[in-house]
Amino acid sequence: MKADPKNVLTGSHYLDGNYACAEGAIAAGCKFFGGYPITPSTEIAERVSQRFPLLGGVFIQMEDELASMASILGSSWGGVKSMSCTSGPGFSLMMENFGLGIMLETPCVLVNVQRGGPSTGLPTLPGQADMMQARWGSHGDYEVIALAPDSPQESFELVIHAFNLSEKYRMPVLVMTDECVGHMTEKVVIPPAEEIELLERKYTDKKPGEALPFEPTSDGVSPMIPIGKGHKFHITGLTHDYRGYPVINAETQEKNVRRLIDKVNMHADEIIWLEEKDVEDAEVVIMAYGISSRVIQPAVAKARKEGIKIGQIKMVTVWPFPEKRVRELAGKVKSLIMVEMNYGQVFLEMDRCAAGKCRTYLVGHAGGTVHNAVDVYNTIKEAVK
């Protein structure tokens, strides 16, 4: 279905990444936002608090991030597209109920405008060091989907995409932006509503009494059960059977957790979104995501100008990790480089998948600023040797 024209600010705007996230949510039909102020994500909440009520949506400033995450799960089960945003310590606090969202297979979107950590760290400066927390931050075994916009324009687009993925795969989806993207003001072109494709939630077509909230299906995704329509479902964060009742044994645990993992893995090819450039004949491939994928451009351009066969992969999705593609490339290239604002989080995955078939390099630092192009260039020179 198409976006509702009422929700789409069609036209060219001069917006920062945070405002663009808010506009993406509105265009996607999000009508509930529970959030808590935290730098550098707060402008998303501020924009939402101003824009949502105009369109019949609800913004609540909850008492903390624990409640924010809980509230969006509740409203999603109430049948409303829901979102929250946070940064730094707020992301840590949300991890408990993010896990509940995974366990209850609840569609919703969570934006993390990353700042430097650990702890209070650098509230006003960028980082990309929450990537492994995005992957593994809540206890237990599960798969996640995480997107990384590189600009305000992409923030708008990827929030919409995140809503679509969350409805399609019935799970929380993460948008991992950062302070640079969040506070960077650029041109954002919002298309007409009829050009914005939205995926609507799939509800069960079974009768009350027959529909199961976690029914096994061939595509691994159970249709949702609507509230207040006679189904009187029970859902729980405990390990549960298809009916949603707790069953505390190894056999049910296996089925429950497998479903959470399989539904992402079996659709990984469809979910993974890479933008590749000059990779075909490359001797070195440089990988990056979010703001870092833009920061590498001068160094890559200089290297190419000097005749270095360098290709690049911008990871629009970071999780699930493009394992297949990296394994393939590792057999062909001399080196793979990962550029990220941390000390090697997604790098570890790249290195694991390279499995010793090529050299791997990390251009990393602790955050607080973007990369120095010289560091990137020097690594390229080293990697091509």
Added chain:
Amino acid sequence: MATAVKQKSDVILQYLRPHKKMPSVWCAGCGNGIIMSAIIRAVDKLGYSKDEVVMVSGIGCSSRMPIYLDFNALHTTHGRALGFATGVKFARPDLKVIVITGDGDALAIGGNHFIHACRRNIDITTILINNAIYGMTGGQGSPATPSGAFSTTTPYGNVEKHFEPCELARAAGATYVGRTTVYHATQMEKMIAGGLAHSGFAFIEAISNCQTYFGRLNRKGDAVAMIKSFKENAVMLGKAKKMSEEELEGKIVIGTLYRTEKTEFCDEYQRVIDSLQGGK
């Protein structure tokens, strides 16, 4: 008389999940069953359909209740039921949202959520089962464990002071506050019905017995002895008002302690939405 009893149990059975096998996880003699049946009778009396009731809970013995009741049920994380319920209520203001919680769930890990839900005066009826101990994890002290009382984590007697949940709720902004005990099942039913019919945050403290842990560790006897002690120590609010502080020592004041009308959160938000759209 026999007919009357049968009719009551019919009402109860009608609200239990058809597919959920008994027995419950609760110990024999646990007060939770009395509270569950009071909720059923209150809902039945008000004529709500099972489908329009949503029960949200956190973690603990109390929070296992939604599994047995044939409502829309969300069993969530420890202390966070009210956050979850706030989202449900905003998504579906037409539904009747009940949060079932315990003294550990609501007053310790969920204390912040509790006071803020009271403050917002959102239309949620919260029933706090207060048995003064953590039952599910095996008898640890809670913020409602009285000073000096024994638990598995207060082996020398509780050195902390305890919360008075009703006073906390009222101070935080709840607009319907009542206390009752599992001995006073009929009063409990009326109080829950009153809370459900009330527009705003209704808080009911249901004093209950955990003979398995609190009773055993504090030599309070079995379930019957504990419930009898609630009967003996309970004082109706009207009478309590005429008693001195010394006379009220160790007593449980029961009744609807506070009630007022204030704008409800979802209604207020809707008014803002309407005014913004009307102005366009």
